Amino acid sequence: MSFSPLIDELITALRCLPGVGPKSAQRMAFQLLLQRRDGAARLTRTLERALEQVGQCSQCRTLTEQTLCEVCANPRRNRALLCVVESPIDALALETAGSYQGLYYVLHGKLSPIDGIGPAEIGIPALFERLQQEPVEELIVATNATLEGEATAHYIADRARSLSIRCTRIAHGVPLGGELEYVDGGTLSHALSGRTAI
Amino acid sequence: MSFSPLIDELITALRCLPGVGPKSAQRMAFQLLLQRRDGAARLTRTLERALEQVGQCSQCRTLTEQTLCEVCANPRRNRALLCVVESPIDALALETAGSYQGLYYVLHGKLSPIDGIGPAEIGIPALFERLQQEPVEELIVATNATLEGEATAHYIADRARSLSIRCTRIAHGVPLGGELEYVDGGTLSHALSGRTAI
Structure with missing residues (x-):
């Protein structure tokens, strides 16, 4: 009071x-x-x-006050790359990292049958329509590394395979600057099994 | 971006x-x-x-959208007690503690000659005008326990003394539940010199 x-x-x-x-x-x-x-x-x-x-971008569904967001409207972005993320703030995090030059697609959620959230609720049909109309060469799935995020990634990868679209997943492993001592076991196992030649 | x-x-x-x-x-x-x-x-x-x-209460200078704040307007408050605080949020903290039944006076600052803040800038003349017009029996100074807060408290106490108004300072010492081990030295010295009979 x-x-x-x-x-x-x-x-x-x-x-x-x-x-x-x-x-x-x-x-x-x-x-x-x-x-x-x-x-x-x-x-x-x-x-x-x-x-x-502010509403959704008509193409990538991120938040914007324009019909097309600044990324989708930018003619210099690489239209052959499409990165799928769970939320606008994930797209913003990738954008801030600065190395990605392709386009985005925002799901606004993740598959979660227990909450009644299926593919239609997170715009997956619209995503595949877009894949069939546009010259996308690689679909990069950047959903979160959680149980539901992984399930969503696998679902998208399966459907992409049946349409012969190349589908990749962002790498999961030890963060840069991360010391093995402080990294959790799940991440370490992931980093080991995903090892690459140097 | x-x-x-x-x-x-x-x-x-x-x-x-x-x-x-x-x-x-x-x-x-x-x-x-x-x-x-x-x-x-x-x-x-x-x-x-x-x-x-929202502006200032015409009597105690705390923030309120009315001419008189809820405390000043409450006929059940003890008008013989006046508690001086640095800011409205300090008054709110005392109010939330729930044991104080008197009125408040908000300085909106503390004496700080180096920043050009003298008695007039923090409403001290108006405070003493009020003390001469109203039946205040005790002036409780609850400015913060910082260098400037203490200086402000002493300045107010000096002027109150010359007007023969009883002026007290809230107690400083070990917080309830505080373990001596984790209390800083300044607080401990204060607690020692301010010891009371049990």
Whole structure:
């Protein structure tokens, strides 16, 4: 309980941010109202506009306020490579790494029969339609290295094989700078079985 | 760089929140636009209203959207006790502890001559005007236990003494549940010199 119902309401509203508990929400509310009023005003304006305008890219399904996102609209990207990811933030992580020059396809989820999420729910039919219409030479599956992510990768690889499309999976192993001592056993087994000649 | 200028703008705007770095801002932006659109809409509405309506309580200077905050307006609070704090969030912390029944006065800062912050900048003249008009029997100084907080406390105590108002300082010592082993030396010295009979 603060000194004003409106500030209490603001503290509750800030709790919708991921990773923000009651204490941080309190600190955020007071800082926004005391020292950062300009920043707070810009935040409301930008968030309001983003909620109104941001939707999915008509081609890769990532989030964007345009019909085609900046990657899909870029004529210099390699249209022969298509990378499948679970969420827009995964595509952003790959994009920030900076070495990938192809296009993306965002599933917005992963196969999870127990939650009623089948291929149709994560846009796999649309993905294969696109594969048949476009000159994609390699489908790179970059779903997460979790149980469901792996199942999704295998499902996509099976369907791609039946259509004779080359399908690859990103490598899993010891992270760069990672010391073997601190890497978990599953990752180590994976790194061993996926060893390459040097 | 994300896939859309508007999302980039939103990520930058979220950085105005305290403790939010580039990675968390990214995660927040995508979560708000994907899973938490209702929460995000409520956040914009509430923050907008709070920025418009929240100002200072005319009596204690804490943040509130009313002329008098809920504490000052509560007839059951003990008007003989006045607690001086540095910021509204300090008053909230005391309020949440739940044992204090008096009123507050918020300085919105602390004495810091090096930054050009003197008594006038933190509302001390108005505090003493209030002390002369109202039946305050005890002034409790709860500024932080920092160098500037202590200097501010001493300055207020000196002026209160010259007006013959009883002035006290909250106790500093070992926190409840704190083990001596992990408490810093300064706190321990303070706890020793402030020992009381049992």
